[in-house]
Amino acid sequence: MTCTDLTEVYRAEYGRCVATLTRLLGDLGLAEEAVQDAFATAVDTWGDDPPRNPGAWIVTTARNRAIDRLRRESTREARHAQSLLLHQADDEEVGPVRDDQLRLIFTCCHPALSPLAQTALTLRLIAGLEVPEIARAYLVPEATISQRIVRAKKKIRDAGIPYRVPEAPELPARLAPVLAVLYLVFNEGYTATSGELVRTDLSREAIRLARALAELMPDEPEVTGLLALLLLVEARRPARVGPSGELVVLTEQDRSLWDRELIAEGHELVRRCLRRDRPGPYQLQAAINAVHTDGPATDWTQVLALYDQLFELQPTPVVALNRAVAVAEVHGPALALAVVDELDLPDYHLLPATRADLLTRLDRPVEAAAAYDEAIALATNDTERAFLEDRRARLEV
Amino acid sequence: MHYLMGVRIDESVLPYPDDELEATFARVGAVNDEMKAAGVWVFGGGLTPSDSATVVRRESGATTVTDGPFAETKEQLGGFYVIEVDDLDQALHWAEKCAEACRVPIEVRPFEGIA
Structure with missing residues (x-):
């Protein structure tokens, strides 16, 4: 297994594993340590023969590591957590794993945390980005990002921010910051605040997270709307910058450079939203971008x-x-x-x-x-x- | 968990004009009853204005007593509640009701421990 493969497994599985371990351990900090331990073990032991299901391997290893760690501690809380862990079934748990991820997204984007902390936590815990990567993306010192993450995690613990998906009546209000974080991350990747125009990796992460969220919440039209919006904007990226790196405005773009596949997917999602007839800001912006990408010229009316x-x-x-x-x-x-x-x-x-x-x-x-x-x-x-x-x-x- | 819900008021303006006082008391009283019925109520009450405050200091074995609030700011604590709930979301749910009843911001803070 090459270094890139392992990095990809890390990106794909980190958030999922931390989410599951947070449910098992009831503590975000412990969960992260355990998952990091497990990845460190993976580096040493996988070699050319990685397990068939890397995510399940990481969760099992992390759980065992956490038990070892708790055994060394003698506090009442540690013993309690240990007995909880030992009595949990060790199956693949597809359903609960999805719920784990959703719960963690809502925790990271809790309105009691500042928008910057929400973004940093989401990139770190859900997208699995490392602190230096987040710092580079936002052009701030690494210390600033790690401090923000540490403080946010401390607030989650001290203030008793729960790990749960909000219930229907509070869902619209609680979904708003989640969508706002994904939109912000995408935009930062699309028009960076400073320096060069685009940072493709941030946009890609935002789309990946929006896809995951749309899969987890298929009945929320604003989630589908956000995904459609991101795909339709992303589709035009190849035409947005000219041969010498200059900005090309929409009306002057070479439409043959647009990504037809992304546009088709985006249009289909917009149609699906419209059928539900519960329009919201993201769906409307997606619809506007669907008009822009439909036919040879924009229908401005x-x-x-x-x-x-x-x-x-x-x-x-x-x-x-x-x-x-x-x-x-x-x-x-x-x-x-x-x-x-x-x-x-x-x-x-x-x-x-x-x-x-x-x-x-x-x-x-x-x-x-x-x-x-x-x-x-x-x-x-x-x-x-x-x-x-x-x-x-x-x-x- | 125990949470403090602090009622933040701007003392430079009259929080409740005389003709709204009764309605405000009625709203706050209703929320208090609701918290008691839900079993989350621990303690709560309104405070007199901060100019009635006195600060006591112990420094190098001597006691000084001074008049006035600790910090002379416009925003002061007008009253508070202590509630016991499972998590922050439940505390925020009650804070929303209190903010609606008092028509002023509510600051929610968890207790680190309770004696």
């Missing part, structure tokens, strides 16, 4: 109708700004500019960038240049900044 619906559910300035782009296509740039000028979105570079584009189309180059300057000053991503500088340079001022 349909996009605008969907944005109207989205704005009704989520009357935020960011939604209003995106809606204004559709207004420009359907009713012309003058009307869109009137909408944009009403918006209050300080420090958001896409507001002046959108204004600049509308002003250019209205043949008001001097104001457009000023708006581009404002957008350039606010943009933090190198590729986006280069794109804005190029657009500004093309103006005839």
Whole structure:
């Protein structure tokens, strides 16, 4: 077994194993230690002959390791945990394992934890990313990430955050942060806050987690909607950056570069959501992206109708700004500019960038240049900044 | 587990105008009864304003007594509950009801231990 194989097993199985061990041990910290012990043993013993079911092997080994560890401790809690462990059946438990994972996702994204802690915990415990990988992805020092994870785990233990899937009445409120974390992770991979434009691995992790969640909760249309949204945005990735690394906007993208398979899957998921007729923000955004990826050109009237619906559910300035782009296509740039000028979105570079584009189309180059300057000053991503500088340079001022 | 639910009030504004006082008491009383009926109630009560507070310090064998709250901030503890429930989600469920009844934020904190 090669090092890459083992890394892949780790990625695929870590979250699942920690989730199961957390149920068995009732403690996240102990569960993680046991799973890490088991992986360390795997490195030493698997060699060229890995077990048929690596996940089951890790869980069994981790459970035995935890029993050994608890035997060495003499506290009452340790003895209690040990007897619980010894009396548990050692079968494959497909059903409970799925529930374990769901429980852990809801624990990691509990609203009592800060959004950053939710993200870091989800990447560490569910996606199985190592602390240095998370730190690199978010361009923060490793110490910051590990400190955040340690603190979050301490709060889970001290504050008594339970390991359970919320019941139906609380589910919508509790599902929201889970979906928000996956969406954030995807977006960070799609338009990194700083440096180069995309970090493919973060987007891939987000899609993997969204797939797992959609499989675990097939009756929640917003979960399906989020997965569809991520797939349809991901499908356009190959066309989004030009030959010399420059940003290519949607209307100028080479559609033959789009991933047909992802688009087909995304469209099917959107259709499935629409049949349920319980629209939510993620489903509507997925539907908008389905229109963008349907046929040779975007049907902007349909996009605008969907944005109207989205704005009704989520009357935020960011939604209003995106809606204004559709207004420009359907009713012309003058009307869109009137909408944009009403918006209050300080420090958001896409507001002046959108204004600049509308002003250019209205043949008001001097104001457009000023708006581009404002957008350039606010943009933090190198590729986006280069794109804005190029657009500004093309103006005839 | 035991949790403290602290009622956070802004003392620079009058929390409940006179004409709302009775309705507020009725709402809070109803939630208190509900907590007692559910068997989660341990103790609770409202506090007088923080200008009635006194701080006692022991330093190098001497005692000093000073007037006023420990920290002179706008936000003060207006009252509190101690409840006993299984986990944070259950505590948050009661905190939501209290926040609705008191119309002010509730801070939920677990006890580390209870004497």
